[in-house]
Amino acid sequence: MNVLLNLLVLVGIAALAQAKACEDDVLCTYREDLCRDNVYYQKLCPKICGKCGKLYKMTYFDLRGRAEQIRWILEQGEANWEDIRIKLEDWPKIKPTTILGQLPFLEVENVTLGQSAAVAMYLARELNLVGSNELEAAEVHMVWQTVQEAFNDQVNIRFAPDNPTRIQRQNDYDNGRFPILTKFLENRLKDGQEWLVGNKLSAADIVTASLLDTQTGKAAEAVKNSPTLSALTKKVKELPRIKNWIAHRPYNDY
Numbered sequence: 001m002n003v004l005l006n007l008l009v010l011v012g013i014a015a016l017a018q019a020k021a022c023e024d025d026v027l028c029t030y031r032e033d034l035c036r037d038n039v040y041y042q043k044l045c046p047k048i049c050g051k052c053g054k055l056y057k058m059t060y061f062d063l064r065g066r067a068e069q070i071r072w073i074l075e076q077g078e079a080n081w082e083d084i085r086i087k088l089e090d091w092p093k094i095k096p097t098t099i100l101g102q103l104p105f106l107e108v109e110n111v112t113l114g115q116s117a118a119v120a121m122y123l124a125r126e127l128n129l130v131g132s133n134e135l136e137a138a139e140v141h142m143v144w145q146t147v148q149e150a151f152n153d154q155v156n157i158r159f160a161p162d163n164p165t166r167i168q169r170q171n172d173y174d175n176g177r178f179p180i181l182t183k184f185l186e187n188r189l190k191d192g193q194e195w196l197v198g199n200k201l202s203a204a205d206i207v208t209a210s211l212l213d214t215q216t217g218k219a220a221e222a223v224k225n226s227p228t229l230s231a232l233t234k235k236v237k238e239l240p241r242i243k244n245w246i247a248h249r250p251y252n253d254y
Contacts, residue, residue: 056081056123060104061088063252066116066155067104069210072236073120073203075245077127085250117148124203131198139197143188143204150181151211154219158254174218182222182229189228196232201239209236214254 056074060067062085074081086094086103095101100114106123113119121141124130130137153173160166185208188196196204212223212233223229237243 054080054108054126057084057107058082058104058119059084059086059107061086061091062250064214064254066151068214069207070104070106070116070120070123071245071249072206072210072242073123073127073129075241076201076206076239077123077129078241079123079127117145120144120203120207129201129203129206131202132200136198136202140202140204143185143196144207146181146184147204147208147211150177153177154211154214170217178215178219178222182226185232186226186228189232201236205232205236206242209233213237 056079058067058070058074058081071083091103098114099105099112102114104114104116104119106113106119113122121130121144124140124144125137130140150173153169157166157169157173160169185196195201196208209232212229215223223233237246
């Protein structure tokens with residue numbers, strides 16, 4: 001009996017030591033294999049293993065496009081993730097095997113999520129980038145959807161045939177959709193407000209900065225001439241994890 005009690009005491013001491021290691025954030029950096037595969041560590045260190053225990057697989061073309069904002073969210077959220085890129089020439093044979101016949105999609109815990117909106121908002125919640133309460137979470141979603149509508153217009157214009165219709169759509173974007181968006185964003189940053197929602201960084205700031213960073217022509221000039229939007233974009237891009245991602249990601253114009 002004494003031997004069994006001594007063994008239990010030793011196990012308890014070891015558990016406390018490991019819990020202390022978890023507090024030091026060492027586990028996620030150096031022991032991702034244990035965190036991901038070992039239930040003992042996941043239970044012992046829920047705060048750390050809650051992030052590094054899940055493996056997210058993000059699949060998209062070898063472009064920034066619709067996936068870059070999601071990649072930024074994954075990086076800023078310190079997620080354990082894989083960046084899977086598909087060559088354009090390989091897409092026709094891969095397309096029939098995907099969940100919706102489109103990209104991007106996210107794989108996590110044997111579940112595949114399609115639709116960039118669903119993926120982005122799921123990850124924002126998972127990685128604590130949706131504000132401090134449910135109302136702020138709704139505001140984050142509002143900003144994201146507003147930004148995404150402009151981004152969808154931008155994508156459709158960029159890949160449209162080069163004809164008078166495309167030129168008119170670009171003009172409508174530059175003088176209609178984008179000014180409305182910038183006014184909306186600037187109003188949320190007035191009076192020294194640092195972030196778009198609440199008093200801390202959220203997915204709203206990340207997806208907005210990602211969109212603004214892809215603007216060209218007249219829209220890019222509008223961003224450059226807006227002190228608040230330029231400052232927000234710079235601040236997000238200077239976040240250490242996002243800055244490192246930008247520095248080392250594969251190069252693409254778009």
